[in-house]
Amino acid sequence: MTSTPHRRYAARMKSLAEIRTYIDGVCAAAGIERKECLKMHLIVEELFTNSVTHGYGGDSDSPIWIALESCATGLILSYQDEAPPHDPLSSFRPMQTTIMLTTQPIGGLGIQLVRKLATDLSYHRDQDRNCIRLTFTAGGND
Numbered sequence: 300m301t302s303t304p305h306r307r308y309a310a311r312m313k314s315l316a317e318i319r320t321y322i323d324g325v326c327a328a329a330g331i332e333r334k335e336c337l338k339m340h341l342i343v344e345e346l347f348t349n350s351v352t353h354g355y356g357g358d359s360d361s362p363i364w365i366a367l368e369s370c371a372t373g374l375i376l377s378y379q380d381e382a383p384p385h386d387p388l389s390s391f392r393p394m395q396t397t398i399m400l401t402t403q404p405i406g407g408l409g410i411q412l413v414r415k416l417a418t419d420l421s422y423h424r425d426q427d428r429n430c431i432r433l434t435f436t437a438g439g440n441d
Contacts, residue, residue, distance in 0.1 A: 305364035329369030354382025373437035
């Protein structure tokens with residue numbers, strides 16, 4: 300993903316409007332259908348909201364970097380922040396469908412959705428950044 304520069308956003312919920320515009324532009328340029336583009340919105344909003352709320356503890360000027368790149372099968376998302384180290388992919392616990400929803404721990408449903416929609420997921424820590432890379436196949440994983 301070295302050919303696509305990351306765009307930097309302030310970790311403020313109001314930044315989502317600018318991020319949505321960026322996602323729409325990349326999807327349109329890549330010929331990605333609206334349904335698939337909306338999935339990308341959902342995923343990025345989940346990651347961004349978690350960074351702002353849990354990683355940075357609320358709105359701040361702390362950085363979040365996002366890059367989207369089209370590939371032969373769909374889109375590749377690179378997402379980075381400088382929040383404390385946290386691998387959301389390793390802390391994933393599947394929902395226990397035999398237990399009432401109200402008795403299960405809060406949280407984790409967004410990451411479950413990310414895992415369902417992405418065809419390839421990875422996390423690593425690069426110096427002071429959490430780095431997540433997700434691949435999405437257009438028309439797949441409904």
